[in-house]
Amino acid sequence: MPSRNRVAYAFLAPYLLIFATFWVWPIISSFLLSFQNTRVNPWRFQPSLNWGRLVADPAFYNALYNTLIILVIQVPVMIALATVMAVLLNSPLLKARPLYRFAFFAPVVVGEVAYAAVFRLMFSADFGIINKLITSIGFAPVSWFDNATAAMILIIIAVTWRWAGYNAIIILAGLQSIPGDVYEAATLDRVSKRQQFLHITLPLLKPIILFCAVLSVIGTMQLFTEPFLITNRGGPGGGTETLGLLLYRQGFTSLNFGYASAIAYTIAALAIAISLLNLWVAREPK
Amino acid sequence: MAGLSLKNVTKRYGMLEVIHGANLEIADGEFVVFVGPSGCGKSTLLRMIAGLEDIVEGEIRIGGKVVNDAEPSDRGIAMVFQSYALYPHMTVGENLSFGLRMNGNPRVDTERRVRRAAEILQINELMQRRPKQLSGGQRQRVAIGRAIVREPQVFLFDEPLSNLDAELRVQMRVEISRLHKQLGTTMVYVTHDQTEAMTLADKIVVLRAGKIEQVGAPLDLYDDPANRFVAGFVGSPKMNFLETKVTSSDATGVSVSLDCEPAVRLSLPVKTPIAEGTAVTLGVRPEHFLTAGSGDADLTVHVDVAEHLGNTSYVHASTAGGEQLIIERPESRTVANRDQLTVALSARRTFLFDSQGNRLR
Numbered sequence A: 001m002p003s004r005n006r007v008a009y010a011f012l013a014p015y016l017l018i019f020a021t022f023w024v025w026p027i028i029s030s031f032l033l034s035f036q037n038t039r040v041n042p043w044r045f046q047p048s049l050n051w052g053r054l055v056a057d058p059a060f061y062n063a064l065y066n067t068l069i070i071l072v073i074q075v076p077v078m079i080a081l082a083t084v085m086a087v088l089l090n091s092p093l094l095k096a097r098p099l100y101r102f103a104f105f106a107p108v109v110v111g112e113v114a115y116a117a118v119f120r121l122m123f124s125a126d127f128g129i130i131n132k133l134i135t136s137i138g139f140a141p142v143s144w145f146d147n148a149t150a151a152m153i154l155i156i157i158a159v160t161w162r163w164a165g166y167n168a169i170i171i172l173a174g175l176q177s178i179p180g181d182v183y184e185a186a187t188l189d190r191v192s193k194r195q196q197f198l199h200i201t202l203p204l205l206k207p208i209i210l211f212c213a214v215l216s217v218i219g220t221m222q223l224f225t226e227p228f229l230i231t232n233r234g235g236p237g238g239g240t241e242t243l244g245l246l247l248y249r250q251g252f253t254s255l256n257f258g259y260a261s262a263i264a265y266t267i268a269a270l271a272i273a274i275s276l277l278n279l280w281v282a283r284e285p286k
Numbered sequence B: 001m002a003g004l005s006l007k008n009v010t011k012r013y014g015m016l017e018v019i020h021g022a023n024l025e026i027a028d029g030e031f032v033v034f035v036g037p038s039g040c041g042k043s044t045l046l047r048m049i050a051g052l053e054d055i056v057e058g059e060i061r062i063g064g065k066v067v068n069d070a071e072p073s074d075r076g077i078a079m080v081f082q083s084y085a086l087y088p089h090m091t092v093g094e095n096l097s098f099g100l101r102m103n104g105n106p107r108v109d110t111e112r113r114v115r116r117a118a119e120i121l122q123i124n125e126l127m128q129r130r131p132k133q134l135s136g137g138q139r140q141r142v143a144i145g146r147a148i149v150r151e152p153q154v155f156l157f158d159e160p161l162s163n164l165d166a167e168l169r170v171q172m173r174v175e176i177s178r179l180h181k182q183l184g185t186t187m188v189y190v191t192h193d194q195t196e197a198m199t200l201a202d203k204i205v206v207l208r209a210g211k212i213e214q215v216g217a218p219l220d221l222y223d224d225p226a227n228r229f230v231a232g233f234v235g236s237p238k239m240n241f242l243e244t245k246v247t248s249s250d251a252t253g254v255s256v257s258l259d260c261e262p263a264v265r266l267s268l269p270v271k272t273p274i275a276e277g278t279a280v281t282l283g284v285r286p287e288h289f290l291t292a293g294s295g296d297a298d299l300t301v302h303v304d305v306a307e308h309l310g311n312t313s314y315v316h317a318s319t320a321g322g323e324q325l326i327i328e329r330p331e332s333r334t335v336a337n338r339d340q341l342t343v344a345l346s347a348r349r350t351f352l353f354d355s356q357g358n359r360l361r
């Protein structure tokens, strides 16, 4: 190696060392961990224990089911909502645009615990504002934390509230990169606003929307905060337990790191698989 | 096909007035070029005709009909944008047919129009490509094709060639001219390039700061500019302007003298009486200097830089009074930097302007 390169690597060494210790090693280590029995002391290599348990564990399937249900409903709803929000934000008719932009983005900045507390208050069965609204228009109040379906809906609403604005800002950036004269040309071509949206805006936004979808899939696969803080640790009775929550319970409540690692690897593999599927479905026709 | 008429057309952005009451008649089939420096309001005026900007005051008629409140798509116009504004995700063929398809135009007719446009512009081979797979010139052709497909009564071009390199610009200029002959449709063309204006136009409209300075055929503007601005804008290299003083004035003409050594006196056939001692500007085109002794007065200058192009030579020079000028002399191939050069002025080929820049006749 030329000495110039050696010097360069010497300067890079502290970073590479930290990167290897705290990034590469945990990945390898947790993979190895998933093949160990971590409930005996000392830990023993027992390759089929955790993975065998995983494929037979009803709690795992329940968490997987809940996670996928949330994913399948929440991601498309949120992306659609974010696109609409972005288009509205981009409208020249909108006054005080920076204010809205901030308001939409704010949920991302708000502390998770504060946000969860506010949601618990708003959806409280007895004195929450949501149930007040529901009863005021003549419906029966919903017990958001005791009914599994309602709790799932609550999770979906909360996650969407928190991340829709974030995605809207990303999509807005995409919208603003579409030159205005393309729309002027379409206007001269007698293409209606709706047709312009469907045939120009959406196709040109596709890569950005896809990017948001992949990010959201990854985020939702790891969903933890909302079911933990809002619906009482995956309640009622595991009705909103997600893979992230199951992982947490196995790792940090039961201290079964081997099984937790197996779950973690499953989450990552699923996130990658779904993202790839996403990209494949939306690939450019050649 | 249709003519166009602008009556007292005015545009304001808030308090800022950018078009000050433009009046203009454009005949059916005419090729009209709006020319002027950047920011003078050419695009704004064109976009008002297109309906992309609303009209604050005045009236625009296309084919006799007032279109002030008509939708852009109902005005019978098609526009070619400076940036081409092609739909990036569509093939060339889809770009051409998009508008017609969206409006449920019969398929056979759409195909016929697309085929015709592709033939006129010779882009048949490109139909399956996307805009980013095309060169600048090809994109420009597609943009023009999209306009042709609409079969408009009036074509509007906003600096369509300004993103092309010099060679391609000349080539496309000729093609646009040919297209006009072939289609015979009214065309309004915006450019800041006076060469494009001179070569393409039946009629040039010179704009400055939102005002129409002069309207006329290219050579009329060259031979008979209405003011110093038009005189300086039309022609390349630019007309020289020399500061002079009136020494005498009567019914037969005006005599002026240039502030230099030896003093240069020139009598001009200007009928307007002007007070003795008035400062006036003498305009001489670089190509209108004559061989010393063969004109009405001789002028000796100091050569700063001589550029020899073969077919002609441009001499950048300064007078004894320190004024800069450019002289075009095909005969001066041997003039070198720092030489003295004597040329003649011809009274017939000079213009006189007052201190406001108005032409004195």
Ligand SMILES: Nc1ncnc2c1ncn2[C@@H]1O[C@H](COP(=O)(O)OP(=O)(O)O)[C@@H](O)[C@H]1O
Binding pocket: B013, B016, B018, B036, B037, B038, B039, B040, B041, B042, B043, B044, B045
């Ligand atoms: N949307 C706008 N708001 C305010 N001023 C504008 C706007 N568009 C153009 N202008 C002003 O109007 C003048 C004419 O602009 P434009 O028609 O684009 O000039 P040109 O095409 O001749 O270069 C310029 O001074 C420009 O700054």
Ligand SMILES: [Mg+2]
Binding pocket: B042, B043, B044, B159
């Ligand atoms: Mg312009």
